[in-house]
Amino acid sequence: MKRLASLFLVAALAVGATACGDDSADTGEAAKDSYKIGVANFMLSGPYFSGMDKAIAAQAKKKGNIEIVSTDANGDAAKLAANVEDLLSKNVDAIIISGGPLESAPAALAAIKAAGKPVVLVDRKFQTGEYTSWIGPDNEAIGKQNGEFLAQRLTSGGKVAIIKGGPADNSIGLARTNGVKAALQATANITLVEAPDFGGWSSDGGLTVMESLLASNPDLVAVFCENDAMCLGAQRAIADAKKTEQIVIAGVDGQTEALKAISDGTNYLVTGLNDADIIGAKGLDRAVEILGGATAEKDTVVDSPMVTKDNAKQYMDKGAF
Amino acid sequence: MTLTKDAPRVLAGRPVTLAHGAIALVVLALAIAAVTTDAFLTQTNLTNLLKQMVTTGLLAYGMLVVILTGGIDLSVGSVVAFAGILTAGLSSGLPLPVAMLVGIASGVLFGLVNGVLIARFELAPFVVTLAALTTIRGLAFVYSDVPIAPEDESFFWLGSAMLGPIPLTTVIMLAVFLAGGVFLSRTPAGRSIVAIGGNAETVRLAGISVRKHMLLAYTISGFCAGLAGVILASRVGIAQPSVGVAFELDAIAACVIGGASLAGGKGSAVATLGGVLVLVLINNLLNLYNVQSFWQQVLKGLIIIAVILVHRASRRRT
Numbered sequence: 001m002k003r004l005a006s007l008f009l010v011a012a013l014a015v016g017a018t019a020c021g022d023d024s025a026d027t028g029e030a031a032k033d034s035y036k037i038g039v040a041n042f043m044l045s046g047p048y049f050s051g052m053d054k055a056i057a058a059q060a061k062k063k064g065n066i067e068i069v070s071t072d073a074n075g076d077a078a079k080l081a082a083n084v085e086d087l088l089s090k091n092v093d094a095i096i097i098s099g100g101p102l103e104s105a106p107a108a109l110a111a112i113k114a115a116g117k118p119v120v121l122v123d124r125k126f127q128t129g130e131y132t133s134w135i136g137p138d139n140e141a142i143g144k145q146n147g148e149f150l151a152q153r154l155t156s157g158g159k160v161a162i163i164k165g166g167p168a169d170n171s172i173g174l175a176r177t178n179g180v181k182a183a184l185q186a187t188a189n190i191t192l193v194e195a196p197d198f199g200g201w202s203s204d205g206g207l208t209v210m211e212s213l214l215a216s217n218p219d220l221v222a223v224f225c226e227n228d229a230m231c232l233g234a235q236r237a238i239a240d241a242k243k244t245e246q247i248v249i250a251g252v253d254g255q256t257e258a259l260k261a262i263s264d265g266t267n268y269l270v271t272g273l274n275d276a277d278i279i280g281a282k283g284l285d286r287a288v289e290i291l292g293g294a295t296a297e298k299d300t301v302v303d304s305p306m307v308t309k310d311n312a313k314q315y316m317d318k319g320a321f
Numbered sequence: 322m323t324l325t326k327d328a329p330r331v332l333a334g335r336p337v338t339l340a341h342g343a344i345a346l347v348v349l350a351l352a353i354a355a356v357t358t359d360a361f362l363t364q365t366n367l368t369n370l371l372k373q374m375v376t377t378g379l380l381a382y383g384m385l386v387v388i389l390t391g392g393i394d395l396s397v398g399s400v401v402a403f404a405g406i407l408t409a410g411l412s413s414g415l416p417l418p419v420a421m422l423v424g425i426a427s428g429v430l431f432g433l434v435n436g437v438l439i440a441r442f443e444l445a446p447f448v449v450t451l452a453a454l455t456t457i458r459g460l461a462f463v464y465s466d467v468p469i470a471p472e473d474e475s476f477f478w479l480g481s482a483m484l485g486p487i488p489l490t491t492v493i494m495l496a497v498f499l500a501g502g503v504f505l506s507r508t509p510a511g512r513s514i515v516a517i518g519g520n521a522e523t524v525r526l527a528g529i530s531v532r533k534h535m536l537l538a539y540t541i542s543g544f545c546a547g548l549a550g551v552i553l554a555s556r557v558g559i560a561q562p563s564v565g566v567a568f569e570l571d572a573i574a575a576c577v578i579g580g581a582s583l584a585g586g587k588g589s590a591v592a593t594l595g596g597v598l599v600l601v602l603i604n605n606l607l608n609l610y611n612v613q614s615f616w617q618q619v620l621k622g623l624i625i626i627a628v629i630l631v632h633r634a635s636r637r638r639t
Contacts, residue, residue: 045563047467166614196607198614203468203559208373212608215366229468229561236558240481241365257470257559 034065035094035291037284038087042100042124043075046201046229048253048276052098052122055280063288073100081105088115094287098280099123101171103130118290122283123274124172125299132290135282135300139172139252142272142304143179143224146250149270149306150184150222153248157189158221161213163206163234165226166198173226176252180224193217199230206230210237224250228258228271235261235268254307254315263312272304273315342580342635346628347595350602358609364486370605371491372556376401376549378494378597380572381579382501383432383545385593386538388576389505391518391585392446394539396435396453397546398568402461402561404428404550409469409476409560417475424554425547431457432543433536440535454569461562468561480556490552497545502590514538518585575600578628599628 037060044050053070060066069090073080080100085108087095094117102108103126112119118132125134150160162180165173177194184190195213199205206225213220214237223238225231231251238247244267251258254273261268279302290296307315354361380397387394408424415423431453438449482489505511513534516524521531554560573583579596581588603624607617 044466045462050466196611196613197604197617202561202564204553204557204561204564207557211369211372212605215363215369216360216609216611218363218365229559232470232559233557236477236481236556255468257468260470 034067035288036067036069036090036092037287038084038090038092038095039068039070039098040080040083040087040095040100040102041070041072041098042077042080044072045075047255048227048274049099049123051276052280052283055277056096056098056122056284059281059284063284066284066288077101077105081108084108085111088112088117092117093291094118094120096120096122096283096287097124097131098283102126103128118287120283120287120290122279133286133296133298133300135279135286135302137272137274137279137304138301139175140179140182142252142274143176143181144183145179145272145304145306146176146224146252146270147180147183149308150180150224150248150250151187151190153269154187154190154221157187157191159191159193159217159219160184161193161195161210161217161220161223163195163199163209163213163223163225163230165201165230176226177224180250193220199225199233201227201229203229203233203236206233207237208233210234211241214238214241214243220247222248222250226252228253228255231268231271232257232261235266238267252304256316259307259312259316262307262309263316265309269308271307273307274304275302278302342592342632344591344595346578347598347602350599350606354602354606354609358606360609361606366605366609368486368488370601372488373605374597374601375488375490375494375556376553376568377571377575377600378594379497379545379549379552380568381575381593381597382497382590383542384569384572385576385579385581385588385590386501386505386514386541387446388573388581388583389515389518389585389588390535390538391521392439392535392538393450393573393583394432394435394542394546395447395450395569396431396457397542397549397572398565399454399457399461400428400431400543400546401550401553401565401568402563403431403457403464404547405554405560405564406461406465406469406562408551409471409554410465412471412473412476417473421479421551421555424551425544428543428545428547428550429540430543432540432546435543436536436539439539440532458562465562468559470559477555477558480552480554480558490556493548493552497548498590498594501541505590510534510537515586518582518587520586571600574625578625580632 039053039056041049041053044053057068060068069087069092071083073083080102084095088111095112097119109130121131121134123136125136162177164177181192184192195209197209199209223234225234228251231249235249238244247267249268251271254271258268258271286296360366384394404424404427407427408420411420411423435450435453438444439446480490484492505515513524513529517531517534525531575596576588576593578599579592603621607620
């Protein structure tokens, strides 16, 4: 164990040292016009995150003379740390971290810091301040927005179910659920039912959890899911149980299929749009600004507009992820 | 498949008591469920149980066949994802039944490749199917890195059709188990598969091709996984390339709860179906009792260990 730890330390030092060396060689050309930017994705397997990766690459292409090196950690924080170290050894000018809980891998953060490279976070914010800039949504606000919509809609009250995604993305989900709860707990005669099991952020997970919920709570009037993928599965379960007239649905993200369901006037009523295109593009812009020597804002919240039947078309045409 | 009084003491290469054990477990779980929670014996919940058995059930039968040979198939979860997303993708251009058949066929093909590598090149099943797990998962993402939601309502039909109170998909799964049970215990090919797991050398000496039957076993597992993928995509209405992670674990657990031996040669279709039921019941009950998800994982693991210990004890007694 000790040996492993020291090995790791040596490796981290080595990475830091080489990066430092290259850095000193670079001094003098303060603002280059071509950059190599590394993108460390936590998990490309969700449409939101793969959309983010594509948006960053598209924005880089639009700007020209920016080379993007993209990596995927498959949802594994340790792999993410290793990927960051790989990117540093490829001598990138800046790193964009998408959706990753890298604060659980302090060695990687230390390596970035030692290398003196700027790091821009998109989507997920770290609890520690060890980053240059962050651009992402306010997840609690999205939840609150949904909760207020439901409170207004459910005039005669009733049982509202909450489907959570689970540990893979817990801080984000928690913020969303807390937002919904904050808005609905204040509302008279609404009872909240939290599904005991996680929906795993996927449609099949949402389907199964909804089926179980319907068995123990046949009198639900609404369901909130921490993301759209789970809501889409829940919508099928509700349709199979022939309760489409009884239960309305609220999600988060703005996944294409959810926007379509909302626009079609189904029982899917509302979602909060987390626009990966906008966040990704802004993230790249931010990295380039910082490389050009500008002092950038530390934290930037990107609005997550509420999408209902009235405005769903407009966001669909824009071709969100 | 019926266990009459004068049934042979050994059915499909394992003691009859295993099937009895599995049935007793299911009955016990059902009794506890019915007595302790009102929500259990509702039609909604029973239909849920039947629906939620299907994926694990299909995968478990395929896994059983492979386990009987002494092998393992870790790639089934990835095959579920690939078959589902391929079917959903093709359904926009091809007639739905054709798209579904192609989806299932992709599973058969993957199984065949696994089988060739394991039987012909004598590579370890664990390694081959572990490599297949990541390769096929990657291919699913290559095919489409975003979920595909077919517009055509008929895509949902297979997943939501009901035959009276029983979901069509459950009937399909039961048919697989029925045919599969007969295959394993009554046909020469099925019996050879069981025998290979017992002692491959003896089978070889008896003049039966071990390779051919190993190949067949992995192909059957691939077929089951392909079918499960197509059914799951239709049930959810959206095919996701990320679906099915760790599905192989539930399938293996179902076989083991049903008394199958990972060393091969021991296990039956009926007992495995019992294992699937136990597994689905555990999930269902923990949900009805409102047990929080992390504790569900803990309890599920402990229950599986307890069941295996009981199996072990009863096997010693006989």
